């Protein structure tokens with residue numbers, strides 16, 4: 001499988017979509033980068049893998065669930081850079097139970113290791129990491145979601161695709177790595193809004209602010225209202241929103257992150273939250289491969 005990347009671009013949304021309550025809304029289509037590699041994941045992983053190669057590592061090891069955008073992106077990015085990849089998967093799956101995401105990981109040459117939920121929960125502890133390191137011959141370990149300094153550095157590269165004249169930049173939040181990178185890379189006049197798809201997601205504030213310690217954070221805000229039941233969960237209303245959005249804009253959204261963000265942005269626009277002269281840029285971080293878990297409910 002070759003890794004061919006397309007160039008991201010900015011797509012304006014028709015003024016009917018925002019009912020002229022703001023000056024403009026556009027999406028930065030990172031999703032077009034690759035059908036399987038989520039836009040933001042590529043940037044985070046690229047910097048991790050470049051660092052690993054520069055340090056002489058021949059393999060990376062990272063973590064993810066059975067539908068993880070990060071895991072499959074890690075498999076593809078490792079393949080593109082010619083470095084080996086080991087994926088620690090949450091849960092134990094027999095060969096015939098493999099999800100399309102996990103099959104794709106294997107097609108890219110990733111070696112999968114199935115961890116019990118109990119072991120997986122230890123993925124941040126030194127002992128467990130050491131045992132994995134011994135077992136797999138000292139690979140470069142990338143935390144789940146690429147949430148480390150190289151991930152944040154890679155995400156800052158996304159900011160180079162954001163023109164200065166956008167007043168509000170909207171991005172969805174998982175580990176907060178992309179949000180922090182974009183915040184670091186945007187201008188002093190640009191507001192950055194993070195949409196957390198987790199229930200009780202306000203704990204993300206602490207994580208994000210820790211990485212911005214000592215900096216002016218007045219341009220940043222986080223919202224955890226639009227979680228639709230929690231991370232990875234959805235409602236019929238969300239699916240219907242995704243279909244309507246696709247009809248109106250021809251932009252496919254993913255169920256876990258970008259659909260919840262755009263629902264929130266639309267609600268904020270309709271309630272007059274944004275100033276009338278706002279030029280809003282929403283980052284489409286990709287994740288479309290995860291929509292397989294919705295079965296045939298989408299029109300795209």
Ligand SMILES: *Cc1c(COP(=O)(O)O)cnc(C)c1O
Nearest residue numbers: 069174175176178257285286287
């Ligand atoms: C992983 C992911 C995010 C969240 O990125 P973080 O850097 O972990 O906050 C957002 N959108 C999509 C589509 C993703 O796959």
